[in-house]
Amino acid sequence: MIICSGKSVLKGVAIGKIYLYKKQEYVLEKKQIEDTEAEIARFELAKETATQQLDSLYHKALEEAGEEQAMIFDVHKMMLDDGDYLDSIRSMIRDDKVNAEYAVSITGDNFSAAFASMDDEYMKARSIDVLDISKRVVNVLAGIVEGGIASESPVILLADDLSPSETVQLDKSKILAFVTKNGSANSHTAILARSMNIPALVKTDVALLEEYNGVQAVVDGIDGTFIINPDEGMAQKMIRKKMDYEKERTELQKLIGKDNVTTDGRRINVYANIGNTQDVDKVLANDAGGIGLFRSEFIYLGRDDYPTEEEQFEIYKEVLSRMGGKKVIIRTLDIGADKQVDYFELPKEENPAMGYRAIRICLDRVNIFKTQLRAIYRASAFGTAAIMFPMIISVSEIQRIKEIVEEVKTELTHEGISFNQVELGIMVETPAAVMVSEELAKEVEFFSIGTNDLTQYTLAIDRQNQSLDNIYDSHHPAVLRMIQMTIENGHKGGAWVGICGELASDTTLTKTFIDMGIDELSVSPTYVLGLRKAIREI
């Protein structure tokens, strides 16, 4: 039994035989041919087959990946029909009396070399295309099936990594799971696995040994392990794990459309956290009641300059429209600390967690803040938007924020731009905010408790410091009492209270939070149904 670990792309367990996928190499042989006309006919037939393959690849790619990706197969088809290329092959077979495989390979190499020697980067790159079409014809001649899986029953596909054309060509009905030695969460293999909804591991520490072919194995996408030749005990354990997972998944799917209500009739909103627009798919698929935390940082990260109001508006509008009237709580810019953006030119700090970050930057650089607020208010016309502000410590901060919000609303009204009512709330993530929560509650419509930062600041433990992992305890009574106090004071001041930190998905605490009177829990989309189940069992 060999246990390897990899990065899981999709949960689930697959059990089956390994199929070692290798790029098949034809070993070129030069043979003397007597009947050259018959050999030419053999070539013509192979060319015809290759053309048909390119045709079907073109249509397959068009459906699966779009025009851009598909075009290459159309160009390959034309190259395969090129007069000079064909003449060269035919005359080599006829005059040199060589086999078709040899004539095609050598011709391909010659044309490829001609392209490679060109003084033009684009045309240089076309040398690969010539080699590709020649290889395709040679494979047909030699009877090598590319992307074919020579197995009757479905297999666990083990490969180094897969190219786009390989993922297009693979017979997907024969694949139980993917395990690749390389690749990433964004590689073609990962994308394919997600679209097929089957377990997959990438960056797996496995050797691609011929002897693994046909060997029984397990892909555990839950814990990111690949077990080759499992012993009896492990095999039994994995069969149970697979059954449990599938049963759980079916059970959870049945909860779609159901209420988040306890057996004694208490109702809680279960919302989802998102970090980009693609996450909305998962929010909808998992039936979340809304978006409880839309981290807006991704709009600012990975670029050279500030996003414009228009760019931001389009993003908020997309999310709001797709959520179709369900609440979307957008958290304003929360950079600084561990999230740095170069063009903000933030000063280097001794202690960034307690430094110039989040709302502190926004209240200092009001123009950046206003751009974001304008974009959100404009988008509010397309759904139910709410805004929350991070890292609040004082009542004066929220009063200042509300002044800026009023300015934005007045400007928009003057410009004749319509917007909807927008709920305003704050993140409660500092002990200071907890201590003055009664006063804060009078200023806002809701609180959302950020348990990660609240734990860090309450316990004075840097959550990035791994040597403190053993004492970083988010169940610490001090943290739980902070949460309790926030809920009580929030309600006293007329604000509803939710939790959007990691603790929200900790089902061992769900009952505690409900007993404290929590109104909303916002978790990663994949935890929504699990949390619903936990609530319904209370």
Place this chain on the structure above:
Amino acid sequence: MTMKQFQYTIKDELGIHARPAGLLVKKASEFKSTVSVDNGTKKGDAKKIMSLMMMAVKQGQTVTFTIEGEDEAAAAEALEAFMKENL
């Protein structure tokens, strides 16, 4: 035998790259006449994609088309229209 000629300056920013080269081949192959292309440094056959691509014709270059054969008048007209539309 007579022949037809016309000149065209490439507007497409990628020049005659793979895709339009393929389309040009398809168009030229509709006619019986021979169609040769010359950009001043290299000559190519408009009915052969590899030959066309190897000319590596760039944006701004002027190419001369020479068409010879029984349907040369129709071919010249069709090819000139094709170039204007696609390149």
